[in-house]
Amino acid sequence: MNITIDKNSGYCFGVEFAIQMAEDELENESTLYCLGDIVHNRMEVERLHQRGLRIIDREQLQQLHDSKVLIRAHGEPPETYELALRNNLELIDASCPVVLKLQNRVKHAYDVSRRHEGQIVIYGQPGHAEVTGLAGQTGNRALIVMTEADLDQIDFARPVTLFSQTTKSTAGFYRMKQLIADRIAAAGGSLDSFDANDSICRQVSNREPALAKFAVEHDVVVFVSGRKSSNGKALFSVVNQTNARSYFVENDQDINDEWFVGASSVGICGATSTPMWLMQRVADRIEQVALEAA
Numbered sequence: 001m002n003i004t005i006d007k008n009s010g011y012c013f014g015v016e017f018a019i020q021m022a023e024d025e026l027e028n029e030s031t032l033y034c035l036g037d038i039v040h041n042r043m044e045v046e047r048l049h050q051r052g053l054r055i056i057d058r059e060q061l062q063q064l065h066d067s068k069v070l071i072r073a074h075g076e077p078p079e080t081y082e083l084a085l086r087n088n089l090e091l092i093d094a095s096c097p098v099v100l101k102l103q104n105r106v107k108h109a110y111d112v113s114r115r116h117e118g119q120i121v122i123y124g125q126p127g128h129a130e131v132t133g134l135a136g137q138t139g140n141r142a143l144i145v146m147t148e149a150d151l152d153q154i155d156f157a158r159p160v161t162l163f164s165q166t167t168k169s170t171a172g173f174y175r176m177k178q179l180i181a182d183r184i185a186a187a188g189g190s191l192d193s194f195d196a197n198d199s200i201c202r203q204v205s206n207r208e209p210a211l212a213k214f215a216v217e218h219d220v221v222v223f224v225s226g227r228k229s230s231n232g233k234a235l236f237s238v239v240n241q242t243n244a245r246s247y248f249v250e251n252d253q254d255i256n257d258e259w260f261v262g263a264s265s266v267g268i269c270g271a272t273s274t275p276m277w278l279m280q281r282v283a284d285r286i287e288q289v290a291l292e293a294a
Contacts, residue, residue: 001260001290003283006214006269010276012203014073014096015039019048021094022070026051032092034070035061035080036129039273040229043251061089068092074129075099077136098166098201099130105199107137109161116159118193121145123176124165125230131165148179156180156187160194166201167231167272169238170208173200204231204272208238211269215242218267220260222286223248224279225271232271239269251278252285260289 011019018038025032031052037045038053045055056064061080065087071080073096084091110120120142124131135142143153154160160180164173177196184194215221221243225232227250240246247259260266266286268279 001263001286002265003286003290004218004265004267005276005279005283006211006267008207008210008214009269009279010272010274011039012096012201012272014098014201015273017096018070018073018094019044021092022048022053023051025068025070025092026053029068032068032070033061033064034072035076036072036074037228038070038072039226040232040271041226041273041275041278043226043278044273044275062087064089071095072129073099075103075133076129077133077140079136095133096166096201098203099133102163102166102199103134103137105197106134106142106163109163109195109197110138110142113159113161118159118161119143119154121154121160121162121180122165123162123168123173125168128165128230130167134163134165145176151179151183154180154183156184156189158193160184162194162196163199164197165230166199167204167234168200169234170198170200170205172234173198207235207272211235211238212242214267214269215239215246218243218265219245219263220265221246221267221269222255222259222282223269223271224250224274224282226250226273229271229273231273235269235271249282252281255282255285255289257289257293260286260293 033054033056037055068090070092073094075095120138122134122142122144126144221239223236223239236248268283270279
């Protein structure tokens with residue numbers, strides 16, 4: 001059996017940068033706090049926990065004083081920085097530059113829209129860390145939409161400015177854009193008052209066609225990702241639509257030997273939050289399956 005790991009899978013530069021910052025800090029610190037999971041991958045979080053990284057939530061942050069806290073790649077709303085000043089927290093800011101740029105765009109669009117009674121709409125997962133940071137730029141007045149039913153929040157008689165969470169599906173964003181345009185037209189509004197911004201990270205979106213190509217090159221595809229990863233869900237859907245023999249796993253323990261019956265080629269790929277060492281571990285497990293079946 002030929003087993004291939006997709007060389008284009010694995011960490012995006014934002015996640016890689018955040019993990020490198022954490023590891024560099026832990027060279028000199030026994031404990032470093034991180035607001036939320038540094039990456040949506042349980043295995044990597046556990047590895048860094050062993051090195052001294054401690055994950056805290058927002059409530060725990062309120063009680064923390066005189067400590068170092070890592071801001072992960074997803075970015076944070078303004079109130080997090082205000083709290084850090086009050087509690088004398090030193091922030092190690094690993095916010096992804098793409099996310100920071102988008103936060104600035106959302107803030108500017110919000111300031112402009114207030115003059116025209118406009119609405120900021122974000123296509124993204126409610127409660128996701130990046131979306132929380134984006135909504136924070138609007139004083140949490142942005143409307144968060146994921147499904148067609150969520151569009152009922154929007155007043156289509158007023159101007160609409162649409163952005164996307166950086167890790168969402170490109171196809172999903174353009175479907176949402178069309179649905180909003182259709183609703184505006186049905187309400188008798190003007191599309192001149194609709195500004196749709198494709199703010200999806202190109203390092204993420206460019207993986208979609210590459211993964212689709214990779215998926216058709218193999219009999220079986222194993223996609224490795226944390227179950228909480230929004231990007232992982234989006235990219236797996238691309239793989240699964242291309243190759244029906246595609247399987248989502250969190251780690252090597254999820255492997256089912258029966259998946260590989262009759263297969264001569266297996267491809268392993270993953271999300272932007274999937275470490276290469278974990279994909280290699282999955283490859284080693286599949287190689288063991290193949291040897292046992294021989």
